[in-house]
Amino acid sequence: xxxxxxxxxxxxxxxxxxxxxxxxxxxxxxxxxxxxxxxxxxxxxxxxxxxxxxxxxxxxxxxxxxxxxxxxxxxxxxxxxxxxxxxxxxxxxxxxxxxxxxxxxxxxxxxxxxxxxxxxxxxxxxxxxxxxxxxxxxxxxxxxxxxxxxxxxxxxxxxxxxxxxxxxxxxxxxxxxxxxxxxxxxxxxxxxxxxxxxxxxxxxxxxxxxxxxxxxxxxxxxxxxxxxxxxxxxxxxxxxxxxxxxxxxxxxxxxxxxxxxxxxxxxxxxxxxxxxxxxxxxxxxxxxxxxxxxxxxxxxxxxxxxxxxxxxxxxxxxxxxxxxxxxxxxxxxxxxxxxxxxxxxxxxxxxxxxxxxxxxxxxxxxxxxxxxxxxxxxxxxxxxxxxxxxxxxxxxxxxxxxxxxxxxxxxxxxxxxxxxxxxxxxxxxxxxxxxxxxxxxxxxxxxxxxxxxxxxxxxxxxxxxxxxxxxxxxxxxxxxxxxxxxxxxxxxxxxxxxxxxxxxxxxxxxxxxxxxxxxxxxxxxxxxxxxxxxxxxxxxxxxxxxxxxxxxxxxxxxxxxxxxxxxxxxxxxxxxxxxxxxxxxxxxxxxxxxxxxxxxxxxxxxxxxxxxxxxxxxxxxxxxxx
Numbered sequence: 001x002x003x004x005x006x007x008x009x010x011x012x013x014x015x016x017x018x019x020x021x022x023x024x025x026x027x028x029x030x031x032x033x034x035x036x037x038x039x040x041x042x043x044x045x046x047x048x049x050x051x052x053x054x055x056x057x058x059x060x061x062x063x064x065x066x067x068x069x070x071x072x073x074x075x076x077x078x079x080x081x082x083x084x085x086x087x088x089x090x091x092x093x094x095x096x097x098x099x100x101x102x103x104x105x106x107x108x109x110x111x112x113x114x115x116x117x118x119x120x121x122x123x124x125x126x127x128x129x130x131x132x133x134x135x136x137x138x139x140x141x142x143x144x145x146x147x148x149x150x151x152x153x154x155x156x157x158x159x160x161x162x163x164x165x166x167x168x169x170x171x172x173x174x175x176x177x178x179x180x181x182x183x184x185x186x187x188x189x190x191x192x193x194x195x196x197x198x199x200x201x202x203x204x205x206x207x208x209x210x211x212x213x214x215x216x217x218x219x220x221x222x223x224x225x226x227x228x229x230x231x232x233x234x235x236x237x238x239x240x241x242x243x244x245x246x247x248x249x250x251x252x253x254x255x256x257x258x259x260x261x262x263x264x265x266x267x268x269x270x271x272x273x274x275x276x277x278x279x280x281x282x283x284x285x286x287x288x289x290x291x292x293x294x295x296x297x298x299x300x301x302x303x304x305x306x307x308x309x310x311x312x313x314x315x316x317x318x319x320x321x322x323x324x325x326x327x328x329x330x331x332x333x334x335x336x337x338x339x340x341x342x343x344x345x346x347x348x349x350x351x352x353x354x355x356x357x358x359x360x361x362x363x364x365x366x367x368x369x370x371x372x373x374x375x376x377x378x379x380x381x382x383x384x385x386x387x388x389x390x391x392x393x394x395x396x397x398x399x400x401x402x403x404x405x406x407x408x409x410x411x412x413x414x415x416x417x418x419x420x421x422x423x424x425x426x427x428x429x430x431x432x433x434x435x436x437x438x439x440x441x442x443x444x445x446x447x448x449x450x451x452x453x454x455x456x457x458x459x460x461x462x463x464x465x466x467x468x469x470x471x472x473x474x475x476x477x478x479x480x481x482x483x484x485x486x487x488x489x490x491x492x493x494x495x496x497x498x499x500x501x502x503x504x505x506x507x508x509x510x511x512x513x514x515x516x517x518x519x520x521x522x523x524x525x526x527x528x529x530x531x532x533x534x535x536x537x538x539x540x541x542x543x544x545x546x547x548x549x550x551x552x553x554x555x556x557x558x559x560x561x562x563x564x565x566x567x568x569x570x571x572x573x574x575x576x577x578x579x580x581x582x583x584x585x586x587x588x589x590x591x592x593x594x595x596x597x598x599x600x601x602x603x604x605x606x607x608x609x610x611x612x613x614x615x616x617x618x619x620x621x622x623x624x625x626x
Contacts, residue, residue, distance in 0.1 A: 025056075026052055026055075026056040026059045026061075029048055029051060029052050029056075030049075030052060030059075030061065030065070032048060033045050033048035033049050033052070036048065037068075037072070042072055042075050042076050042079060043076060045072060046069065046072045046073070046076060049065050049068055049069050049072065050069065052065050053065055053066065053069065070542070073107065073110075076106075077103055077107060077110070077112045080099045080100075080102060080103050081099075081103075081112075083099055084096040084099040084100060084119070085160060087099070088123075088159075088160040088161060089160045089163075089164070091130075091161075091164060093123050093126065093127045093130070093161070094127075096119075096123065097120055097123050097124075100116040100117075100119050100120050100123075101116070101120065103116040104116050104117060109593070109595045109596065109599070111599070122156060122159065125155070125156075126152060126156060126159065126161050129148055129151065129152050130152065130161060130165075132148055133145045133148035133149050133152070133165075133168075136148065137168075137172070142172050145168075145172060146169060146172050149165040149166075149168055149169050149172075150165075150169070150348060152165045153165050153166060153169075153348045153349075154348065157348075157349060163372075166348060166372075166373070169348070170375065224358075224360075224362060224391070224403070224508075225258075225259055225262075225509075226259075226262065227360050228358055228360065229255055229258070229259050229262050229264050230264070231358075231359055231360060232251050232254060232255055233251075233255065233264050233267070233268070235251060236248045236251035236252055236255075236268075236271070239251065240271065240275070245275045245278060248271070248275065249272060249275045252268040252269075252271050252272045252275075253268075253272065255268040256268050256269060256272075331427060331475075333477075334427065334473055334475075334477040335427060335429070335439055335473075337410070337412065337477065338355075338412055338427075338429060338471060338473055338477070338479075339381055339429065339437050340381045340410040341355050341356045341381075341410050341411060341412050341471075342354075342355050342381065342429050342437060342470060342471065343355065343356060343363060343365075343378045343379060343380055343381070344378070344379040344431055344436055345363075345365050345369045345370070345376055345377075345378060345402075345469065346376065346377040346378075346379060347369065347370070347371060347373050347376050347377070348373075349371055350369075351369075351431055351436075352365060352366055352368065352369030352431065352468060352469050353365065353366075353369075353429070353430040353431045353467055353468065353469045353470035353483070354366075354369070354378070354402065354469045354470070355412070355429075355469075355470065355471045355479065355482075356408050356410075356411060357401075357411070357414065358408075358411065359407055359408050359409070359411055360407060360408075361386075361388075361403055361404035361405060361406055361407070361408060362391075362401060362402070362403060363378060363388060363401070363402040363403070363404060364399070364400075364401060364402075364469070364482055364504060365399075365400050365402060365469035365482075366398050366399070366400065366468035366469030366482070366483070366484060367393045367394060367395050367397070367398050367399055367400040368398055368468055368469070369400070369468065369469055370390055370393055370400045370402075373390065374389065374390050375387060375388065375389055375390065376388055376390070376402065378402065378404060381410075381437075386404045386405070386406070387404070387405075388402035388403060388404045389402065389403050390402055391403045392507070392508065394507060394512075394516055396452075396516055396519045396520060396523070397454060397484075397499065397503070397507060397512070397516070398468070398484045398499070399482065399484070399499060399503075399504055399507055400469075401508060412471070412477065412478070412479055413477065413478045413479070414478060414479045414501050415474070415478040415479065415480045415501060420444060420447035420448075420457055420480060420500070421444065421447070422444050422445065422446060422447055423443060423444065424443065424444045424474060424475065425441070425442075425443055425475055426441075426442055426443065426444060426459060426472055426473060426474060426475075426480075427439060427440065427441055427442075427472075427473045428440040428442070428459075428467060428470055428471070428472050428473070428483055428498075429467075429470045429471055429473075430467025430468070430469075430470035430483060431467065431470070438467065440467070442459050442460040443459070443460060444457060444458070444459055445458040445459060445460055446458035449497060451497070452519050452522070453515050453518070453519070454499075454503060454512075454515070455500065455503065456484070456497040456498060456499060456500070457472070457480070457481050457497065457498040457499075457500055458496070458497060458498075459472070459496055459497070459498055460496070467483050468483050468484060469482060469483060469484075470482070470483045471483075472498045479501060480498070480500065480501060481498035481499055481500045481501055481504075482498065482499045482501070482504060483496070483498055483499075484497055484498065484499045540606045541599075541602045541603050541605075541606045542602075544602040544605050544606055544612065545598060545599060545602035547612070548598050548601060548602055548605075548612075548615055548616070548619065549595075549598055551616050551619050551620075552594060552598060552619055555619060555620060555622075555623040556584065556585075556623065558623070559581075559584060559623045560581060563577040563580055563581060564577070584622075584623060587622075588618075588622050594622075598619075601615045601618070601619075602615075
């Protein structure tokens with residue numbers, strides 16, 4: 001009897017040992033996977049967790065394993081996406097397509113698979129266009145290559161290939177795209193292929209751009225200010241030489257006020273002292289230079305008739321001059337003069353408006369028109385095309401400062417003081433919808449509209465995309481501000497904002513850096529909140545999908561039992577039963593797998609477009625119809 005009991009107990013003990021050994025092996029595998037995961041070896045860790053799921057389905061931590069696997073799959077997909085982006089930036093489109101295909105192969109039911117298919121389609125369209133452009137370039141047909149690159153940029157402006165095409169366009173314009181034999185010294189012989197040559201040239205171009213961008217914006221602004229001061233100094237010297245000392249004095253005073261730390265300030269103060277001494281001694285000046293000046297004392301010594309004649313001439317000349325100086329300018333005259341300083345900004349993305357702000361080639365425009373470009377084409381009123389470099393820009397303020405080579409005339413007077421008056425009539429000049437030098441009339445509604453710490457002028461003229469960056473003129477013909485893309489409300493088209501030139505000046509002098517940083521931080525925090533909401537929605541959708549998928553599994557199992565019963569009763573054949581079992585795996589439309597349908601239902605539930613109970617009802621109706 002004792003032996004019998006022992007015989008019955010031994011198998012039970014062996015079963016417990018086997019179960020314990022199974023859990024011990026699963027724990028060891030789990031710990032090893034966690035260790036590899038911490039080292040960042042995503043693929044290896046995913047394989048080990050998958051083994052736990054396959055070999056130990058009753059493991060106590062199986063739900064934890066499933067959660068980790070779901071997260072690792074997302075990480076793995078992210079690695080694929082990042083690597084594909086790197087390959088595309090290196091002009092290796094075929095290798096990038098392989099990674100997209102790997103995403104589709106490994107995760108066919110995921111939203112990323114759909115995105116990967118779209119990227120493959122885009123690359124399928126881009127690659128022949130890209131290769132044809134390179135072939136034209138290597139054959140010396142720069143014009144055809146430029147057309148193809150421009151077509152690629154227009155069709156796919158946000159793609160990495162568009163960025164590379166922009167760089168190659170710049171190289172073509174600067175005649176820097178060289179045949180393979182001329183750049184082969186920078187590339188190994190075994191890598192001397194067209195793609196490698198292009199990648200080499202793009203790397204060189206990006207390096208030059210980075211070096212150019214590394215230059216301090218404040219230093220660039222100081223250099224611009226110094227050039228401006230030199231131009232004013234030269235002009236003042238010419239006026240003083242011609243005997244126009246009052247006008248020269250105004251320019252010297254401008255140098256002292258605008259740049260107190262400039263080395264020309266000392267010289268300007270010296271010249272102002274000399275001019276004051278001349279004014280005290282010769283307080284009435286007639287003539288064009290110092291040698292021919294006639295003072296009032298000299299005039300009094302002349303014959304009385306001659307004095308009267310000269311005084312009459314002076315009064316007539318002065319009256320005529322005052323009439324033309326103070327004669328109210330018509331809007332037609334103001335607009336005609338302004339158009340000569342307005343320019344059209346052209347990039348691969350379209351056209352916009354700007355205006356020349358200084359005689360040494362500074363241009364103010366909207367940052368919207370510049371985009372990601374560091375160089376743009378500027379068409380002058382005369383029709384001449386100039387190449388301009390982006391000196392400084394702010395997407396937050398929607399302002400960009402460009403620099404052209406050369407000297408320019410027809411610079412309009414600009415108001416750098418708060419001379420805004422509500423109710424004043426204004427004019428704006430722009431290029432909406434490609435209509436260049438389009439004039440808009442309106443009034444100033446508010447002089448001090450604050451948006452995120454920045455003061456704007458509120459106006460009523462409709463400012464379309466092409467008009468942004470153009471000048472806003474007051475009735476005296478002065479530019480008081482620049483049209484901006486910042487709007488009060490997208491639905492209220494008649495309420496628009498103009499960026500005052502005082503703000504543009506502060507931006508040029510680096511006084512708005514702290515404000516821009518604060519706005520950028522605020523924007524980043526808003527983006528992080530939005531991203532958090534998206535992640536929450538994604539997580540909720542995933543949970544809802546798992547729940548609905550559980551309903552599908554239950555209904556499918558019940559449906560298989562019904563089919564099995566019908567086969568046994570010989571109501572249907574076994575082959576027809578297999579056909580029905582496969583057919584029910586398709587969505588109600590019959591055009592897609594049921595898993596994709598469940599994904600859409602889950603998303604609708606999370607968005608509030610569908611209730612969870614109704615989604616369950618639709619699933620059950622699908623299996624009942626079958």
